Amino acid sequence: MSKKKISKEKSIRRAKTTTEIAISLVLLGTCAFFIRNSLNHAKTVEPSPYVEQNNNIDIEDPSATTLPDPNQTIYESLSVNTKDKFRGDLILVNKEHQYFGGDEDLVSITDMNYENEINFFSAVDSTYTILKEVYSPMVKMIQDFYDKYQNDTLIIYGSYRTTDFQQELYDNDVANNGGEESTRVAKPGFSEHETGLAFDFSETENNDYQGTGDFEWINANCYKYGFIVRYTSSKEKITGFQNEPWHFRYVGIPHAYYMDANDLCLEEYIKLIGEHPYDKEHLEFSDDKGNEYEVYFVKSDDGNDKTTVPVPAGVRYEISGNNVDGFIVTVYKGQKPIVEEAPTKTFEDASEENTENSTDEGEDDNSEDTDDYSEY
Ligand SMILES: [Zn+2]
Structure with a gap:
């Protein structure tokens, strides 16, 4: 009885040991698989030809x-x-490519100007915001313009827009057009203003920024700050928008340079x-x-x-x-x-x-x- 019990225990122990070995082998195999896999993943990509x-x-x-x-x-x-x-x-946002955003990191132009004691330009409305990363290069460009011409008449007439606000602008323009589809205001979801990467200039003298006179310097030099004049008459057929010398879009210095030069x-x-x-x-x-x-x-x-x-x-x-x-x-x-x-x-x-x-x-x-x- 006791012998039988012992042998049973032995066989159980043996069975246990066999199971443990089997489990260990499976574990080892799994580990090896994962290690190999992670090595595969950690491997640097093939260099470009x-x-x-x-x-x-x-x-x-x-x-x-x-x-x-x-x-x-x-x-x-x-x-x-x-x-x-x-x-x-x-990001390319135009009539064909909708913007899918929503978590833009925005700053208030008025608040930032106040904090930084900037008084050589302002936003037309104190609620105007722009992407945080765009604020600094925009100010730098306006500062250099101001230092050069002592001209403090620039105002930000348009900046970040919510899709609701874009809808409002679009509907107003359609109404003014006698119900015809708007050719001047982008459809909601399709405006660069919804990205926070774009802004419009105006000026306090005539409320009509054309990029002429003193302002010619801005349109000619904006690429040095990472901006492009997004809609020009020569590209009207490609962009689908009329000449807008007041609309600036941030793309970053390397890209603005290349687009301007070419x-x-x-x-x-x-x-x-x-x-x-x-x-x-x-x-x-x-x-x-x-x-x-x-x-x-x-x-x-x-x-x-x-x-x-x-x-x-x-x-x-x-x-x-x-x-x-x-x-x-x-x-x-x-x-x-x-x-x-x-x-x-x-x-x-x-x-x-x-x-x-x-x-x-x-x-x-x-x-x-x-x-x-x-x-x-
Ligand atoms: Zn604009």
Whole structure:
């Protein structure tokens, strides 16, 4: 009885041990699977063939054979939310591409002017707001204009609009048009003003800003601050809007520079960047201050919540959605990232970086940058 019991216990123990071994083996296997999987995920993305071409050129140089090339860009994967293709400085919002926003980081122009003791321009209404990141470059541009011409007649006549407000404007314009579809006011959901990235100038003398006289300087130099004159008569057929010399849109300095220098409207520029995907030749250029940039496109993975975006390691970059079919990566060559440890950055972090940077440039470094611009 007792013997039987012992043997039973033994067999139970043996069975237990066998089960434990089996479980351990399964666990080990699972661990190995996960480790291998995470290694696969941690693996940096394949370098762009375009980059490899560059390497070949470097290898031909005998002095470069023994040392690693410091100019070689190493890319790594960044996982971003696919729906973030609807956000960022480079989103294309027009009659065909609706804006899907709602969580804009806005500031009151009147409050910010008061806090910063700025009195050389004002908003026509104290409720007017604009994206926080756009406020600083806008003020910097107006400040330089004021310093140059001692002209304090500029007012912000339009800035961020809620979709309800856009609806109101649209309905009024349709009513004034005798019920005809409006050609001057964008349909609600399709106005750049709903993004917080755009504003309209007017002036207190005639309430009619045409970008002429003193103001010609603003329209000619706005690209240096990251703005474009969004609707011009020469691009009317592409944008679908009449000439609006008063409507400025923020896109960031590299892009504003490129569009100005190559006479491209935003529709044409977004199309051009789409022709420079990650695995083909990137768009590379320097601005008139000698800053070098590299820009490329990454299609969004629309079937998945996340899209893998290759980004350069150890170099400052920004990601923006294009509001159409993917992401635009802007590389600030020769500039270190503001936050080290780029691999764990999210899209939100990258946006914060933009904001921090523009704030730094706009407020802390004001005098130095102002000097640079007043040379033009
Ligand atoms: Zn406007």
